[in-house]
Amino acid sequence: MPLSPEQLEQIDAQRSQTQQTLRVVSAGMESHLYKAHEVLDHGFVRVVDYMGDDGAIVQAARVSYGAGTKKARNDEGLIRYLMRHWHSTPFEMCEIKLHVKLPVFVARQWIRHRTANVNEYSARYSILDREFYIPAPEHLAAQSTVNNQGRGDVLTGDEAQRVLDILRSDAGRAYDHYEQMLNQEGQEGLARELARMNLPANIYTQWYWKVDLHNLFHFLRLRADAHAQYEIRAYADVMCKIVADWVPAAYSAFEDYRMGGANFSAKGLDCIRRMIAGEEVTQEGSGMSKGEWREFEAALKG
Amino acid sequence: MPLSPEQLEQIDAQRSQTQQTLRVVSAGMESHLYKAHEVLDHGFVRVVDYMGDDGAIVQAARVSYGAGTKKARNDEGLIRYLMRHWHSTPFEMCEIKLHVKLPVFVARQWIRHRTANVNEYSARYSILDREFYIPAPEHLAAQSTVNNQGRGDVLTGDEAQRVLDILRSDAGRAYDHYEQMLNQEGQEGLARELARMNLPANIYTQWYWKVDLHNLFHFLRLRADAHAQYEIRAYADVMCKIVADWVPAAYSAFEDYRMGGANFSAKGLDCIRRMIAGEEVTQEGSGMSKGEWREFEAALKG
Amino acid sequence: MPLSPEQLEQIDAQRSQTQQTLRVVSAGMESHLYKAHEVLDHGFVRVVDYMGDDGAIVQAARVSYGAGTKKARNDEGLIRYLMRHWHSTPFEMCEIKLHVKLPVFVARQWIRHRTANVNEYSARYSILDREFYIPAPEHLAAQSTVNNQGRGDVLTGDEAQRVLDILRSDAGRAYDHYEQMLNQEGQEGLARELARMNLPANIYTQWYWKVDLHNLFHFLRLRADAHAQYEIRAYADVMCKIVADWVPAAYSAFEDYRMGGANFSAKGLDCIRRMIAGEEVTQEGSGMSKGEWREFEAALKG
Amino acid sequence: MPLSPEQLEQIDAQRSQTQQTLRVVSAGMESHLYKAHEVLDHGFVRVVDYMGDDGAIVQAARVSYGAGTKKARNDEGLIRYLMRHWHSTPFEMCEIKLHVKLPVFVARQWIRHRTANVNEYSARYSILDREFYIPAPEHLAAQSTVNNQGRGDVLTGDEAQRVLDILRSDAGRAYDHYEQMLNQEGQEGLARELARMNLPANIYTQWYWKVDLHNLFHFLRLRADAHAQYEIRAYADVMCKIVADWVPAAYSAFEDYRMGGANFSAKGLDCIRRMIAGEEVTQEGSGMSKGEWREFEAALKG
Known part of the structure; x- marks a missing residue:
């Protein structure tokens, strides 16, 4: 809450x-x-x-x-x-x-x-x-195997539990130590601007x-x-x-x-024109790289 | 109005x-x-x-x-x-x-x-x-003789009148021509984006x-x-x-x-300290150039 | 030069x-x-x-x-x-x-x-x-009749000549007066920051x-x-x-x-998909306004 | 290194x-x-x-x-x-x-x-x-007692040691867990964009x-x-x-x-003028708050 x-x-x-x-x-x-x-x-x-x-x-x-x-x-x-x-x-x-x-x-x-x-x-x-x-279980995603920057399948079972346990216990311990560093029995305590460096992202x-x-x-x-x-x-x-x-x-x-819109390159526009004219256009004939063609097809499909 | x-x-x-x-x-x-x-x-x-x-x-x-x-x-x-x-x-x-x-x-x-x-x-x-x-007569200033970027005395008499006449007649003529270029009898007229170049600042x-x-x-x-x-x-x-x-x-x-405030340099601060201590400080002893010293004195006087 | x-x-x-x-x-x-x-x-x-x-x-x-x-x-x-x-x-x-x-x-x-x-x-x-x-004759365009912000046909003959004459003579006169205001026989001359207001764009x-x-x-x-x-x-x-x-x-x-590229809206993408599928799409069936459809067609044609 | x-x-x-x-x-x-x-x-x-x-x-x-x-x-x-x-x-x-x-x-x-x-x-x-x-011992400062945003004395002895131990061990553990979450035996491993949240500042x-x-x-x-x-x-x-x-x-x-310079307010300038004129100026007579007067005196002393 x-x-x-x-x-x-x-x-x-x-x-x-x-x-x-x-x-x-x-x-x-x-x-x-x-x-x-x-x-x-x-x-x-x-x-x-x-x-x-x-x-x-x-x-x-x-x-x-x-x-x-x-x-x-x-x-x-x-x-x-x-x-x-x-x-x-x-x-x-x-x-x-x-x-x-x-x-x-x-x-x-x-x-x-x-x-x-x-x-x-x-x-x-x-x-x-x-x-x-702490992520909800349905957002506990694995690293994508096709995209360096993305998420893959959702973790489940023991693996999910282990991750949640780590995140919770590390956060709790880091905060306990933050408080202990700030406020030490009979002592001044570490400056706030320093103690905060122990806190996770x-x-x-x-x-x-x-x-x-x-x-x-x-x-x-x-x-x-x-x-x-x-x-x-x-x-x-x-x-x-x-x-x-x-x-x-x-x-x-x-x-x-x-x-909802999309941006097409000059090459993409050329392919679209050919497709509207009834031509079968493939990646090889598009002038695009494989990755670019994949994105082009995805944009056309929506 | x-x-x-x-x-x-x-x-x-x-x-x-x-x-x-x-x-x-x-x-x-x-x-x-x-x-x-x-x-x-x-x-x-x-x-x-x-x-x-x-x-x-x-x-x-x-x-x-x-x-x-x-x-x-x-x-x-x-x-x-x-x-x-x-x-x-x-x-x-x-x-x-x-x-x-x-x-x-x-x-x-x-x-x-x-x-x-x-x-x-x-x-x-x-x-x-x-x-x-068109400036009011009291703002019709001459070029400053001490400051490249400033104004000097206010122009008066014939000189002032001549300036006002020029500004008024040139503005009026430029606008007349702007209109004529835009809208020519039985003709298309110059594009607005071009005609505007005749207008003064x-x-x-x-x-x-x-x-x-x-x-x-x-x-x-x-x-x-x-x-x-x-x-x-x-x-x-x-x-x-x-x-x-x-x-x-x-x-x-x-x-x-x-x-209402002022910013002083390290050199200026040093002079102020010496002046408060009762010392007579001159431009020569200040480490400042003549122009800077003039501004320093002006800031102190307010 | x-x-x-x-x-x-x-x-x-x-x-x-x-x-x-x-x-x-x-x-x-x-x-x-x-x-x-x-x-x-x-x-x-x-x-x-x-x-x-x-x-x-x-x-x-x-x-x-x-x-x-x-x-x-x-x-x-x-x-x-x-x-x-x-x-x-x-x-x-x-x-x-x-x-x-x-x-x-x-x-x-x-x-x-x-x-x-x-x-x-x-x-x-x-x-x-x-x-x-002073525009070259081939850039002396009339106001567009279809686009408030654009140019239409190039002016020719007497009309073109009249515009060029105006632009040249007004610029020359404005500059002459600028100089005269700055530098007046035996007088101080108007401040530069004021005299410039007479100069055209x-x-x-x-x-x-x-x-x-x-x-x-x-x-x-x-x-x-x-x-x-x-x-x-x-x-x-x-x-x-x-x-x-x-x-x-x-x-x-x-x-x-x-x-060389183009940006299409969700509506435009939908039309493209239908066109690739062989459908004849018109402005009426596109969901676009007339102006938008005109731009859409132009982007597709290139 | x-x-x-x-x-x-x-x-x-x-x-x-x-x-x-x-x-x-x-x-x-x-x-x-x-x-x-x-x-x-x-x-x-x-x-x-x-x-x-x-x-x-x-x-x-x-x-x-x-x-x-x-x-x-x-x-x-x-x-x-x-x-x-x-x-x-x-x-x-x-x-x-x-x-x-x-x-x-x-x-x-x-x-x-x-x-x-x-x-x-x-x-x-x-x-x-x-x-x-991990701060060097000479930068392990206590919270300032006079300034909410500053540092006070340097911690020493057991207190310093305890802080350094906490910072080192928490960082090490957080990183171990980061690696374990990323790379789990025979399993996909948590997405990098999620695992990083365990790392301290x-x-x-x-x-x-x-x-x-x-x-x-x-x-x-x-x-x-x-x-x-x-x-x-x-x-x-x-x-x-x-x-x-x-x-x-x-x-x-x-x-x-x-x-090396300093900025003075209108009030500060007024005090400086009075001080140069030989007057004894105090906080009470300065029109400044106590905090502001303290800063004013510090700026004058340098």
């Missing part, structure tokens, strides 16, 4: 204080504000603030393209046009701020997206809580993460993808649902053009 | 639609929303959206530094501490979106600040309005500009400074007032540490 | 000073160093420094993916893999610094790419030269522009594209040739996946 | 291949190229590429400020002027690429500097080595890190500072020496204005 009674109370308090504003309001987003969406065994994502809605994207585009735009297209069509033509700046006009609790190894992947603002809980200054990510941290919608879409395209590590994808999937409620037209265009 | 009756009506409409929100609200900012603050002869700055307030800065800092922070400091003291120690990330948690109308030569300085989001009116797509910046453009508070402070430190060109400073000065109403504690710290 | 004899001499001098280095050297790039590639009537692009080559991309990827990568793929295959899967960070390991001379209206489009470093000639501090872009400026290869590819994808304005595309085309000599494998992958 | 015989051989090979280049060469930097500077017990910093030198900063500034600059100042004076007036873009014209081996908890602090390019060794794809940071990782000189100075100002955690400061100190050899004039200005 990721949330303490105090935290739940605080969320209730935050959700009970309605105020008046002249700003644009997204009804879908108001329903999410402050609520904690649980992710993994102790993590969560919650929206703590936002700016803009679908209309704000359209408004920014119309500053750029002038009054003529108004007649030519409805809002949804304009948003689809912007997404299709990689116009990024109108999507940058929306902003979201999230409070996220996540394991450190997920945080390390996440932070590689540099165009965002972050304030993370400091283990130099404060003491981390005793909370570790499945310990939970938390941060405030603020990003604009264009960069959020980029994050989601990579992290809600089937090739992303399951643990970060779990966060991305929750965020996709939130964004769909926040900016429904933009999210729908994102799903169509980015998540 | 920068605003048309239609624009004023639109602003009234925007300010009449109050909605409910669970988000943090800044009362000072709500009073600014959508209103156009006039700048120069045809320009304006208006806030079209914002995220966060002083409390959001504190909240982000406390995620970082943990619960211990709460007891030790009140909010204003914490904000001053963050500003003093160059902690930038908590200030990045606030965001503002402005609609700005400004001469092109000001826009060209402004855009050099890269960490912001911009959607500018497109002269490829749309036709620019006949609006040019004092024509007005407009954009939506979105930035976080940390980067906004950086912009204001450079552009509300006495060494900035007057025309961009006029915008920065208006923005300072808006920010002071939005996040009073952060703005007050910014004024004390950045706008 | 964009280059003065002094500039040509300086380039010769720069190209005559060979030095020893332990750094990676790109032979293709050494042949470009300092040389001015002429663009438009007075502009140029010249490489003034670079870092890395194809091998540097591979080296960075292998730090990430470890030793296992070495056996599995040759360098070119790895670069293609990285491009195909949108791995941007290895391409960021190469850097280029260009000296560019370009009309101000081109500079205004160019600067919208924010992830680069720029030092532009300052018209606050210095006096601009009397050099203006086809005056030439220059800058040093430094960017990493990933962001350069992004720039080239948008600006060497058929939809980009001709004048910036002229620069992008020259830069493409330089990059092809610098990092041949990366450029070849860029051409195949980005310039 | 951080480097294996293979690595030392590879460095020798890299340093033996001199090539010709037309680019600017920094003699000081050539002497560093590829060499590994040892940091902590298993870490290192080594320069793998660079672009530019002091002259490149001056060259970029002179593009901006035009020919007039040449007469007015020598190169060193110009660099000092740029640093004093916070002109960042000329310093962005130099770039450095480092190969760094560092503990994960140091990497987590480092990566917060977002304006850099990074390729890190991937523990999803590859297997990490058995190398952990003192395990070493490595990356290529590329940054421009302006952002590097910003990093060094914060991380070579007395308030930075010792372990990241050890890296920053080594990097300071490298930069001093690379761009001596820029580094000297950085030392004088940033590392």
Whole structure:
């Protein structure tokens, strides 16, 4: 259970204080504000603030393209046009701020997206809580035998049990020692900034993460993808649902053009043209390597 | 008069639609929303959206530094501490979106600040309005004789009149020709993206500009400074007032540490120590160049 | 002729000073160093420094993916893999610094790419030269009648002549007045930062522009594209040739996946699948708008 | 000893291949190229590429400020002027690429500097080595009793021994279990991306890190500072020496204005003026809080 009674109370308090504003309001987003969406065994994502809605994207585009735009297209069509033509700046006009609790190894992947603002809980200054990510049995995957970076079958039986036992006992012992180093009977105790080095990468941290919608879409395209590590994808999937409620037209265009779409090379386009013309095209005749051809076929099948 | 009756009506409409929100609200900012603050002869700055307030800065800092922070400091003291120690990330948690109308030569300085989001009116797509910046007589400055980048005395009399006549007539003729090239009797007319090249740098453009508070402070430190060109400073000065109403504690710290403060080199510090000890320090004994010493004395005098 | 004899001499001098280095050297790039590639009537692009080559991309990827990568793929295959899967960070390991001379209206489009470093000639501090872009007759295009943002037929005869006359005489007069305002008989002259406002957008400026290869590819994808304005595309085309000599494998992958490739939406993919299966698909049955269908057909035809 | 015989051989090979280049060469930097500077017990910093030198900063500034600059100042004076007036873009014209081996908890602090390019060794794809940071006895500091974020006295005797025993045995056990989970007798073994979560934050990782000189100075100002955690400061100190050899004039200005300088608030300036005038100023009369006054006095004393 990721949330303490105090935290739940605080969320209730935050959700009970309605105020008046002249700003644009997204009804879908108001329903999410402050609520904690649980992710993994102790993590969560919650929206703590936002700016803009679908209309704000359209408004920014119309500053750029002038009054003529108004007649030519409805809002949804304009948003689809912007997404299709990689116009990024109108999507940058929306902003979201999230409070996220996540394991450190997920945080390390996440932070590689540099165009965002972050304030993370400091283990130099404060003491981390005793909370570790232990995978659910159905996510205890073996190393893939075909892909250096992927997962294969799920471990079962004794093998699964042994892994879970190791993760649990090592995490517990590391935390016991962390506490002992910090707080030694009649002695000063090791500096927090040093003691933390004993803690494993499945310990939970938390941060405030603020990003604009264009960069959020980029994050989601990579992290809600089937090739992303399951643990970060779990966060991305929750965020996709939130964004769909926040900016429904933009999210729908994102799903169509980015998540559900595909990019083909000049070679791939040539093969597609030949296939439409009725030709039987094989890897040998495609000009692609085996790996590339496999991905090409997968994209065509969907 | 920068605003048309239609624009004023639109602003009234925007300010009449109050909605409910669970988000943090800044009362000072709500009073600014959508209103156009006039700048120069045809320009304006208006806030079209914002995220966060002083409390959001504190909240982000406390995620970082943990619960211990709460007891030790009140909010204003914490904000001053963050500003003093160059902690930038908590200030990045606030965001503002402005609609700005400004001469092109000001826009060209402004855009050099890269960490912001911009959607500018497109002269490829749309036709620019006949609006040019013509300096007020009191801003018609001569080239400085001591500073390659600065202004000297104000021009007066015939000389001033001649400059104003040139600026007005050249702008008018350039715009007449722009229109003629765009729209030629019984002919197609030159492409907008080409015709615009005839327009001078004092024509007005407009954009939506979105930035976080940390980067906004950086912009204001450079552009509300006495060494900035007057025309961009006029915008920065208006923005300072808006920010002071939005996040009073952060703005007050910014004024004390950045706008009113000074940075001294190791050499400068050494001189200050000797001066406090009662020594008479001169440029020759300071280790500084003449220019540097002049700036040092100016900073000390204030 | 964009280059003065002094500039040509300086380039010769720069190209005559060979030095020893332990750094990676790109032979293709050494042949470009300092040389001015002429663009438009007075502009140029010249490489003034670079870092890395194809091998540097591979080296960075292998730090990430470890030793296992070495056996599995040759360098070119790895670069293609990285491009195909949108791995941007290895391409960021190469850097280029260009000296560019370009009309101000081109500079205004160019600067919208924010992830680069720029030092532009300052018209606050210095006096601009009397050099203006006047389109060659074959680029004097009419406004497109089907595309708000595009060009149509080329203007000819009297109409073309009239436009050229306007552009030339307005530029000349604006510059004459610029000089007169700066330098008034027996008087101080208007400050440079003010006088420049009289100059039109086809005056030439220059800058040093430094960017990493990933962001350069992004720039080239948008600006060497058929939809980009001709004048910036002229620069992008020259830069493409330089990059092809610098990092041949990366450029070849860029051409195949980005310039020659296409992105299809989920709807587009569905249509392609039906077309390969022999079905006759029309706009009505595609789920796409008319404009989108037109673009879809164009992408398929190539 | 951080480097294996293979690595030392590879460095020798890299340093033996001199090539010709037309680019600017920094003699000081050539002497560093590829060499590994040892940091902590298993870490290192080594320069793998660079672009530019002091002259490149001056060259970029002179593009901006035009020919007039040449007469007015020598190169060193110009660099000092740029640093004093916070002109960042000329310093962005130099770039450095480092190969760094560092503990994960140091990497987590480092990566917060977002304006850099990074390729890190991937523990999803590859297997990490058995190398952990164990502090030298003289760095085994207790938690500070006056500063939540700092270190106090060094631990000694049994207390120190106990901490070292814990860090060593926990790291060893965590790595044994990591290997056992990866590679289980007659079984597939846990996916690498999951097994790594058992590893503590003192395990070493490595990356290529590329940054421009302006952002590097910003990093060094914060991380070579007395308030930075010792372990990241050890890296920053080594990097300071490298930069001093690379761009001596820029580094000297950085030392004088940033590392050795101080920033005073408006209140602080007022106190300094009163002190120079002979007044005895106390905290009570300063308008500063106690903490701020303590820092003010420290800055004045140096």
